[in-house]
Amino acid sequence: MSFIETDVQKDLRASVARLAARFNYTDYVLPKARAGEFPGELWDQAGKLGFLGVNLPEEYGGGGAGIYELALVQEELAAKGAGMLLTVVSPAICGTIIAKYGTAEQKQQWLPGIADASKVMVFGITEPDAGSNSHRITTTARRDGDAWLLNGRKVFISGVDRADAVLIVARTADHKTGKLKPALFIVPTDAENFTAQRMEMDIVQPEHQFALFLDDVRLPAEALVGREDAALAQLFAGLNPERILGAATAVGMGRYALAQAVEYAKVRQVWKSPIGAHQGIAHPLAQVKIELELAKVMMQKAAVLYDSGDDTGAAEAANMAKYAAAEASIRALDQAIQTHGGAGLTKEHGLSAMLAMVRVGRVAPVSREMILNFVAEHSLGLPKSY
Known part of the structure; x- marks a missing residue:
């Protein structure tokens, strides 16, 4: 695999980032969430622009790409605080399973709508x-x-x-x-x-x-x-993308938190200098950056393995990516709040409102402990513990 993305992938990142900037966390997503409302305008626009169907077959209205590209979409949305759980369940899990195992009638009935967001399957x-x-x-x-x-x-x-x-x-x-x-x-x-x-x-x-x-x-x-x-095999055809998209969500949210912290650390001054000039602030943020990048590399590896048809390798990498991304995103948000001090707990910045959602990454779609069980058994060859 190459760590240099194609021009098409780079353009896709840029296009998704532009959409997410319009429907960003503080101005759009967070007010919607606090009101108990779904970000329907964002969902509809993402579908119309083809972002939600990038992994689905072209003959059914998709982009003909893979889980790598859908993870890219989710990461860039989440990097503006606009990642949506429906992206994980509708095109990633359900769309993938139907594209692989559905009848011609099922594909025709569901995939075009899942691709353009006019239909949702959870x-x-x-x-x-x-x-x-x-x-x-x-x-x-x-x-x-x-x-x-x-x-x-x-x-x-x-x-x-x-x-x-x-x-x-x-x-x-x-x-x-x-x-x-x-x-x-x-x-x-x-x-x-x-x-x-x-x-x-x-x-x-x-x-x-x-x-x-x-x-x-x-x-x-x-x-x-x-x-x-034969549904166990069919089931995991959807669960591995779920873990990859979960990792993408966590990496994106971590990027969002880190960006907020860095911006604040550059402008907030104490004792005549920006707080970002102090190693007590700079070093933890640098560590967060490293951990997010490491998690992202594993996520990319998992997506490439999955798209290449290596189900065994993808399962191991997807679980590891999900674990690493969850830990990195939790650390990123915690450090972002710490960097802001008391301001990090205000409604204005909205960081504390993300705490529970980021913490979900350790629990769902599979718990940290079950991932450790998987790695111990399948990667290390240790006796099964459950």
Whole structure:
């Protein structure tokens, strides 16, 4: 892989940065989030400009590029405080899975809309008693003639109020062995017996979280994505991009926090000199810069491996990138607030409002501890601990 981006990639960065500057954190995103409103104008413009569909096939209205380019888009949006969770779930997870495993009809029905933001599909895997452990998922799908009946519950599902459908991870009964296998179903949000209940979160962000209840939700046979007995592979086709986009979000938010700190350190004067002239301020910011760049390199590596088809290498790199980016972004925001002193806690600067959202990076979409488990087992060859 080359660390020199192509002219097309550089132009894409510049174009996304210009859009994000128009819909930036302090002037647009934060007021929307505080009002509980979604940044719809930003989402629509990003779709119309083709940013949200860069990873999707050209024949379905996408850009024909890869997860690298979509991560680039998310990083540049987040670098202005305008990163959106829907970018992670709709084009990155759902769009990728449908592009790889969907039928021709599913691709035609969903991919053009996901690409231009006129349709939204979100992702439903997490359950109250299973977390993201697909082996313990209890949401079940059983055949009823030519249809499917889904029953179960999901939690922490992002953006359901903006979505046309949820890609639900369920389990089907294997009648030969009696074992349960995971499968993916497209569930319209207006389906009968499908209920979405907003969860009260203590996070300042524009997207809402939901608990889902499925009580004999009847779906046609064509709601199944891919093969009913091969969904574990299909599932990870979406989860690796999720981790890469999560890393991109964290890197971008870290860049935003660092930029605010550097700007303040240049102009804030104490004892006749800018505070940035003092090593007590400058060195921690320099360290943050190094850590963000290191996390970004791992994120780029993960994206290149994924786009090249190296699923094993991409899984390792994506987990490491997500871990490193979360830690770096938390440190960046903490240091930005410290650099501002008391001003860092004011509503004017909005930095403290980002604290919970940045902290989410250690928890979702996969916890720091589960990443360490993965690296210990798969990278180091240590015995499985869980």
